[in-house]
Amino acid sequence: MMYVPSYFEFVNSAKLLSGDYALENIASEMNxxxxxxxxxxxxxxxxxxxxxxxxxxxxxxxxxxxxxxxxDIPLDSSIxxxxxxxxxxxxxxxxxxxxxxxxxxxxxxxxLRMLISQGGRDIMRYxxxxxxxxxxxxxxxxxxxxxxxxxxxxxxxxxxxxxxxVKLEFISSFLxxxxxxxxxxxxxxMPPRITALTGxxxxxxxxxxxxxxxxxxxxxxxxxSAIKLIxxxxxxxxxxxxxxxxxxxxxxxxxIAGAAFSNSMVGIVHAIGHSVGGVCSVxxxxxxxxxxxxxxxxxxDYAKEDYSxxxxxxxxxxxxxxxxxxxxxxxAIAVVEDFIAKIKESAPIATRLSERGVMKSDFExxxxxxxxxxxxxxxxxxxxxxxxxxxxxxxx
Amino acid sequence: MKAFLKTTVCSVxxxxxxxxxKVLVRKDSRIRHEFSSFKDGFTIRITLSTEGPSVVMxxxxxxxxxxxxxxxxxxxxxxxxxDSAFLVFTGMMGISRAYAEHRITVKGDIADVxxxxxxxxxxxxxxxxxIMSKRVLRAVPSKERSSLSVxxxxxxxx
Numbered sequence: 001m002m003y004v005p006s007y008f009e010f011v012n013s014a015k016l017l018s019g020d021y022a023l024e025n026i027a028s029e030m031n032x033x034x035x036x037x038x039x040x041x042x043x044x045x046x047x048x049x050x051x052x053x054x055x056x057x058x059x060x061x062x063x064x065x066x067x068x069x070x071x072d073i074p075l076d077s078s079i080x081x082x083x084x085x086x087x088x089x090x091x092x093x094x095x096x097x098x099x100x101x102x103x104x105x106x107x108x109x110x111x112l113r114m115l116i117s118q119g120g121r122d123i124m125r126y127x128x129x130x131x132x133x134x135x136x137x138x139x140x141x142x143x144x145x146x147x148x149x150x151x152x153x154x155x156x157x158x159x160x161x162x163x164x165x166v167k168l169e170f171i172s173s174f175l176x177x178x179x180x181x182x183x184x185x186x187x188x189x190m191p192p193r194i195t196a197l198t199g200x201x202x203x204x205x206x207x208x209x210x211x212x213x214x215x216x217x218x219x220x221x222x223x224x225s226a227i228k229l230i231x232x233x234x235x236x237x238x239x240x241x242x243x244x245x246x247x248x249x250x251x252x253x254x255x256i257a258g259a260a261f262s263n264s265m266v267g268i269v270h271a272i273g274h275s276v277g278g279v280c281s282v283x284x285x286x287x288x289x290x291x292x293x294x295x296x297x298x299x300x301d302y303a304k305e306d307y308s309x310x311x312x313x314x315x316x317x318x319x320x321x322x323x324x325x326x327x328x329x330x331x332a333i334a335v336v337e338d339f340i341a342k343i344k345e346s347a348p349i350a351t352r353l354s355e356r357g358v359m360k361s362d363f364e365x366x367x368x369x370x371x372x373x374x375x376x377x378x379x380x381x382x383x384x385x386x387x388x389x390x391x392x393x394x395x396x
Numbered sequence: 397m398k399a400f401l402k403t404t405v406c407s408v409x410x411x412x413x414x415x416x417x418k419v420l421v422r423k424d425s426r427i428r429h430e431f432s433s434f435k436d437g438f439t440i441r442i443t444l445s446t447e448g449p450s451v452v453m454x455x456x457x458x459x460x461x462x463x464x465x466x467x468x469x470x471x472x473x474x475x476x477x478x479d480s481a482f483l484v485f486t487g488m489m490g491i492s493r494a495y496a497e498h499r500i501t502v503k504g505d506i507a508d509v510x511x512x513x514x515x516x517x518x519x520x521x522x523x524x525x526x527i528m529s530k531r532v533l534r535a536v537p538s539k540e541r542s543s544l545s546v547x548x549x550x551x552x553x554x
Contacts (some may be wrong), residue, residue: 005497007497007499008497008498009497009498127503127504127505128472128501128502128503128504128505128506129495129500129501129502129506129509130498130501130502131472131474131501131502131503166505166507168505168506169506171502171506212496213492213493213496214496214497214498265496371510371514372506372507372510372511373506373507373510374506374507374509374510376510377492377495377496377509377510377513378492378495378496380534381534381535382533382534382535384535
């Protein structure tokens with residue numbers, strides 16, 4: 001039965017442009033929001049493979065010329081980089097932001113939007129949760145080039161403080177883009193490994209959003225839709241990378257899962273996964289892939305009802321009906337494990353921490369960092385350092 | 397209940413919580429360990445509602461002190477309404493759930509929030525009856541000394 005909390009909040013204000021010629025409609029939508037000379041943010045790889053040109057050509061068709069195109073964004077967005085781009089934004093008199101890229105580019109854009117709208121010079125002032133005022137209007141469109149982070153649908157930005165070497169979280173509904181754009185032309189160049197890992201990241205978002213403390217009827221609907229799309233399309237997107245239907249379905253799934261977890265938050269998989277990434281440089285999607293089944297087993301007794309319900313969407317009505325009610329949660333975890341194993345047959349991904357060079361000697365540092373990750377607070381089951389060490393051991 | 401009554405109750409409980417933390421920083425090894433991660437001078441403000449009263453605590457020479465007023469605190473937790481604060485300070489809701497339900501806004505590093513929440517969870521295990529702690533905490537921390545001795549130190553100072 002769907003869970004109705006005594007209180008919850010839900011926001012998903014981004015307008016979605018999804019499908020054929022979505023890029024071509026951005027100029028018109030940005031004009032409606034008051035932007036005629038936005039800055040474009042992207043990265044060097046996307047510039048090299050022609051995705052940035054695809055975007056600027058599409059904007060030109062709508063009569064829009066960007067004030068500048070900035071593609072020097074690294075894999076981990078940083079506060080220093082945001083502050084640097086803000087100077088360019090002001091020098092070039094830009095009046096909006098279009099971000100084309102993965103999580104790092106979009107998070108950088110969120111940081112830039114925050115800094116411009118609030119009027120400061122250093123985003124460190126705005127670290128926190130839900131403490132921002134709306135500020136100045138800065139039209140913002142996000143175009144994801146991977147299908148996993150869901151950053152185009154979230155009010156969260158994770159940006160590195162290069163000086164302190166820590167990642168800081170900014171949470172506010174005013175970080176949500178005004179427009180999210182899903183267009184297969186910028187998605188189909190994703191290599192199999194990225195397709196697999198980002199798809200499994202989206203699956204993790206959906207499962208955690210469905211079962212974490214702030215689950216609610218709306219976020220659970222979103223999570224269910226995301227799971228159905230992922231289970232039906234991820235393998236196909238790997239088998240046939242040019243399959244437009246599979247690609248756009250995965251992009252929609254990522255968007256929906258992002259909206260779900262932006263509201264009901266993510267839990268222990270992300271808390272530990274962020275730390276595994278921070279300490280051992282394991283790719284985020286890979287950390288999720290490795291930790292998801294182990295953490296589901298850890299949460300099992302506290303999220304049994306949720307996992308039991310998810311079996312229907314992770315598998316099929318036949319499997320659900322033929323599984324004894326008491327065994328459905330375990331079956332759901334087994335289905336997730338089998339799904340990951342199938343994906344591994346099509347893409348070079350790791351399913352154990354040891355496969356990515358994580359050492360047991362890293363566990364202590366990972367556990368300490370995970371204890372301080374905000375995601376841990378909304379996990380259905382409390383976890384202390386010893387619990388996290390056991391999870392790491394099981395995932396090793 | 398009228399807002400001013402809720403504000404009064406919350407202010408009293410918050411004061412007791414502060415005094416409990418001050419005692420437990422010295423008397424509970426886990427809270428002492430958590431507290432050690434804050435740098436000296438680290439300042440925390442807890443505000444009961446948007447326009448409500450607030451308390452400011454600071455780490456000074458390894459101890460927790462009550463500060464009358466401070467600017468530029470390192471961490472601020474602000475309840476969106478006195479009714480949300482009332483749920484937490486009367487043991488009807490844990491601070492973790494209040495955060496999860498977006499009832500609290502945070503200015504500062506989320507990692508510091510996690511540290512403070514763990515400290516408060518342990519303090520609540522001392523201050524609340526077990527039946528109440530079980531209702532609001534995902535896991536009730538064990539106690540290193542009796543609640544009675546903590547209450548004695550909180551209320552009588554010895």
